[in-house]
Amino acid sequence: MTSARAVTQLKPLDKKRIAFILLGIALFIVVYLSPSWPDAIDPAGKSFELSREGKAALGLFLLAATWWVFEVVPIGVTAIAIGVIQALFAIRDPQVAFTDFMNPSVWFIFASLVIGRTFTKSGLTQRMAYNMLVIVGERTSMIYLGSFILIALLTMIMAHTAVAATIYPLLMAIYSMYTDDEKPTKFGKGLFIGMAFVAGAGSIVTLLGAARGAVAIGFFADIIGREISFFEYTLYLGPVGWVMVVLLWFFFMFFLKPEQRTIPGLREKAKMLRDNLGPMKKVEWFTLVVVMSAIAIMSLRSFVPAFAALDKSGIILTTTILFFVFQVLKIQDLEEIPWNIILLFGGAMSIGFCLWQTGAATWLAIQWLGLFENAHWFIFVQGMAIFVLVMTNLIMNVAAIAITMPIALVIAPYLGVAPEVVMFAALVTSGMPFLFLVGAAPNAIAYESKQFSSAEFLKYGIPGSILLMVVLGIFVAFIWPMMGMPVLTGQ
DSSP, rough: OOOSSSSOOOOOOOOOOOHHHHHHHHHHHHHHHHOOOOOOTTTTTOOEEOOOOOOOOOOHHHHHHHHHHTTTSOOOHHHHHHHHHHHHHHHHHHHHHHHHGGGGHHHHHHHHHHHHHHHHHTTTHHHHHHHHHHOOSSSSHHHHHHHHHHHHHHTTTOOOHHHHHHHHHHHHHHHHHHOOOOOOOOOHHHHHHHHHHHHHHHHHHSSSSOOOOOOOHHHHHHHHHHOHHHHHHHHHHHHHHHHHHHHHHHHHHHHHHHSBBTHHHHTHHHHHHHHHHOSOOOHHHHHHHHHHHHHHHHHHHTTTTHTTTOHHHHHHHHHHHHHHTTTTSGGGEEEEGGHHHHHHHHHHHHHHHHHHHHTTTHHHHHHHHTTTTTOOOOHHHHHHHHHHHHHHSOOOHHHHHHHHHHHHHHHHHHHHTTTHHHHHHHHHTOOOOOOOGGHHHHHHHHTOOSSOEEEEHHHHHHHHHHHHHHHHHHIIIHHHHHHHHHOTTTT
């Protein structure tokens, strides 16, 4: 007699998957059991030992990176493994390692995803999508461009995580008009990977795009003794951000040119669907007012002393509470939240703090930047920027700035490098982690589209990062000096 209940069948053995699982474990064990590594020596001659815990943290990162890139288990499960291994191998106190999964930044991502869900449920997403399609028309190249410009504009006034969560359902609505096929397409890959890349490029334009800018300015003021104004920040980083937005459009038109040049009848279909929605409903107005109020308060924290003490995660989580209090969302909506992504960022915070608190990240920074002590100033700046780029793909960009800038600002005077170019170059690369999903929340949000794998993200992220370094090099060598930025001491 056949049971009425479905029985889960074990899948055939996937040798490739098993091989990568074992590779990650082997990398951790080899690093963990290896003899002590040489100390790092800073320019002042101070020695930095790589502790047992620091060495274990590096091995843990190699395991996590291998599993994340090749997706041998769900990315959220790899994140859980990060906490478990820290606890089992006494790398950090288990209470500390697992508490990182509840970091305020993780809650910020949760609240951002709830906003995206609310936009979709209220109908705002569809309304925005149809209006944009009426403007940009039927050419897929213009849909790319229109989407990228909208994302970049929004990141000038709100955090790029919130922008990505808001724009994601809009892009899903647009993509649904491109094809009914569930298989990934070039257009889908370009649209969603492009969302992640452009959210990073746009986030460097103003101090409102991400927290890293305020952190860097704080370090700069403490170490150098000079304040960087909001205007000066945007003066130098605004052109870089917008140049990257435009170049990324060409980038995706080259690497991921849509299969269809146009979507016939799209504009007329969008007009019809927009008209069918009718005037904005009360729930749409309520959603818009709640979200825009939260964005306004978060933005004003930099300018209004009364708001300065308000935590951004607390502000944005208030929107989640209001949506449930006023029954815009129901308990069933929590099941629609991509918890895999939230766990991913919990794990990213945990491994990031692990590398930082065990001293592994500082040890790496000193070892790397020490290679450029006698290099040409341009090579030093680019080398420092590359280190920040790599680190911001592995740990929080704020942590990458906090680790790298103090060391770079100590080495810079020996090479005659002005501190301003060190800070601005670091901010450029810390804002655009194009390699790994854990590099920034928009990367992980884009992954939820199921249009690309972690390996594909890395595949397009490598040439994207090379493009970024070329653009930065041109600004460092030519454009910033012409704009009045000192790049050498005495200028």
